[in-house]
Amino acid sequence: MREVREDITGGSAAAVRLARGVPLREALDCGAPAAWTALDAGVRPLHWGAHYLVEWEWNEAGRTLTAAMHAGEPLSESQLALALCHRDGRIRAAALWRMDGHPDLLPLLVVRCADWAEPVRKQARLRLGEVLDAGRAVALLPLILRVGRRERGEFAVGLADELLREAPREVLTTLYTDSDRSVRRYAYRRAVEEGLFSPGELARVAAQDDDTVVQNLCADAALAALAAVPDGDCNDVLEPLLTARNPRVRSAGVTALRRAGRAEQAVEFLADRAGLVRACARYVVRQYGGDPLSWYRERCAEPGDPALPPGAAAGLAECGQRSDAEALWSLVRHPLPGVRARAVAGLRVLDAADARRLLPMLDDQAPGVVREVTAAVLPSAAxxxxxxxxxxxxxxxxxxxxxxxxxxxxxxxxxxxxxxxxxxxxxxxxxxxxxxxxxxxxxxxxxxxxxxx
Structure with missing residues (x-):
């Protein structure tokens, strides 16, 4: 299991502020999961080296805290936060039972559920089981998932998962738009497993979410459910996929055209801007007897065509032959920079890039063309x-x-x-x-x- 790397420096700085009596919400960013795990990791080095406090000041704060714990005296919220992260497991364990009335410290209870000391870990898990409900699980989920990536961190994840599976659907709504990618991944993974969304809804999520894991998860689930969708409702699934910005999602939609009985529509994607989509389109076109190479040759036959998509030049190189290089040479002077750049790249793919012939294009006004020319002539730099x-x-x-x-x-x-x-x-x-x-x-x-x- 991968350990989470913590910002010990930031955690130590927060610990110093707490030791000096700064209120919890001012000492650290309570809404950031990383702030809590960093605090836990950052307190212990102060016991050994006092990075930010002079040694006597930190030791004095530590003695005061320890004495108060042993005497059963009331602790401020800042002191209790430090006690929950203390290097002495007995102090951490004792602090767990003094958390009543301090809901802001629940994140440290989650952290202690993965404690390296078994007695502390057991007590923390018992306490979390008593206080965690579905609402709190939603609020703490970013931290729970972060701690879940630690060794011994699976308990809180399992507890939250059990609570959320029994929660009403509306309780989970905020998880689908959470700024934390791990939360959205968790939420959509559960939604797919439990069939909470229709194929069309999954397709729209795949097209709109900015995380590739969520995109791929929902696109695959939408396509898997496509067989159960009536023919007339295929558009609800295919349109979001085919118009998605992410090439992986678009390629999934193109591949699904054959299954939906609309293979002829794949021709529209032969000149897509993404190579993956073009490759899928060629596969589907060939499945219904089409000839992608002939299509590319026909599209690239007019070197001055202002409507020529750059992907056509790239596609010609991807499935063409060395003899198709002449068509690409005719496109290196095309008015569109994208076409010129793809034509140069295509010549390199076909191993037909003549360095001396391409060299004047190094002065092209389009940076993308200059980059492609550089890559093409670099092997002949001498x-x-x-x-x-x-x-x-x-x-x-x-x-x-x-x-x-x-x-x-x-x-x-x-x-x-x-x-x-x-x-x-x-x-x-x-x-x-x-x-x-x-x-x-x-x-x-x-x-x-x-x-x-």
Whole structure:
């Protein structure tokens, strides 16, 4: 089980504030799960080294707390928080039974359920079982799931899961829009397991949520349920998937077109902006007897077509032959930057990129095209004219061109290029300065001159 890495420094700082009497809600961000686990991890180093307090001050606070615990004296909420994180398990255990009237400290009760000391762990679990209800489980779920990733952290997760399974559906509503991704993943996983959403609802979640795990979970569940959806209701599932921003979700929708008896619609996605979607579309088109390669060749036959989608050039390279390179060469001067960039990338895929022929395109106004040209000619950098590249390091050139010239000169090598690159260590452009500094260090060590960054 993966341990959660805590910000011990931040936790120690919060512990210092608590020891100085700062109220709990001012000492740490009580709404952040990481703040509680960091506090727990950050208290103990103070017992050993007093990072923020001088030693006598921390020791004095510790003696006062320990004496109050042994004498049964009332503790402030800040003192009780420190006691619940104390390095002495007997103090942590005793503090568990003094939490009545301090609901703000329930997060530390959750943390103690994964305590490394078995007596403390058992008492914490007994107390949590007494006080946790569905409402509190919802409020504490981000922390419960965080602690659940620790060793011995499964108890609170299991208890919350049991309570939430018995809760009315409306109690869970806030979980589906929680800002914590782990909470949304938990909520939608449960919803899928229990069949709480219709296929259409799952498809809309897959299209709208910004977490890829939730997207994939709901898209897969929507498609699995598609067989049970009447033919007339397929749109409710397919439309959200086919219009989703995430390529994985769109590809799931394209694949489902065949199952829904609408394979011919996959042609619309042969030129999708994402390679995964294009590949799925080609599969579906072939299943009903279509020929994706012919479609790509026909679309790319008019090099000046302003409506040509960039994905058509990419698709031609993905399933074409070396002879299709001429069609891509005709597209490298297309008015749309996206088409030009995909055409250059396609030439590289077909192993038909001629460095000398592509080199003038290094001056393209579109940074995306410049990047593709750089990648295409990089293996032939040694054949490129050194002075031509050095000229393009000048500050008068666009940033993308300067970075491209740097990469090619670093790959090419040569004394003149090396001097020019070293001079860039004083360049006003931060990225070029960093690249030049890294390259100079490699040269000093006798390593490769190529800038791999």
């Amino acid at each position: 054949l490129l004219p050194e002075e031509w590249l050095v000229e393009r390091l000048g500050t008068g050139w666009p940033r993308a061109v300067r970075i491209a010239a740097f990469r090619l000169l670093a790959e090419r090598g040569g004394a003149a290029g090396q001097r020019a690159l070293i001079a860039l260590r004083a360049d006003p452009d931060e990225e070029l300065r960093l690249r030049a500094t890294r390259a100079a260090r490699r040269w000093d060590r006798g390593g490769s001159e190529a800038d791999r960054a």
